Amino acid sequence: MRLLSLFLRKCNLDLILSLTLSHTSLTCKDRLLQQALDLFSSMKTKGIKPNVVTYTSLIRGLYNSGCGDEAQRVLTEMLESNIAPNIKTYSMLVDMFCKDGCVDQAQSILKHMIEIGVPPNILTYSI
Incomplete structure (x- = not known):
């Protein structure tokens, strides 16, 4: 210690x-x-x-x-x-929501990303 x-x-x-x-x-x-x-x-x-x-x-x-x-x-x-949040944060949230079966929340995150000018990338879509 x-x-x-x-x-x-x-x-x-x-x-x-x-x-x-x-x-x-x-x-x-x-x-x-x-x-x-x-x-x-x-x-x-x-x-x-x-x-x-x-x-x-x-x-x-x-x-x-x-x-x-x-x-x-x-x-x-x-x-x-x-x-x-950055692209990694948003991608992680999409991944977490999808794994929990919360597809609507994951879609909301994707929509929000696009609205604020942080387009999903290969990291986001590779979940």
Whole structure:
């Protein structure tokens, strides 16, 4: 834990969190998800504003771990913090809604993307 603390002081917490969350979303291990949530909280406590990559990674990790309600809460927080979703965020949301059988919501996301000038791309359609 001492080594982790030293590492965190020397490195960019946002980068560390994004890497941790990316790993978490790939492995879906609850222990790593809790570490990611702790880092996310630590960032905010220290005045480091999470970016779109951080939020997207956390939302994906939560969803993949079966925490859909918490993923929705983090998405709401992201939007309320005026962090605009990017193509990866929107594509992930389309994927999540489709996997949950919420095709109407996925279609609404696609429509919204087009309306705001973020056209779906190969990533979006490869889900």
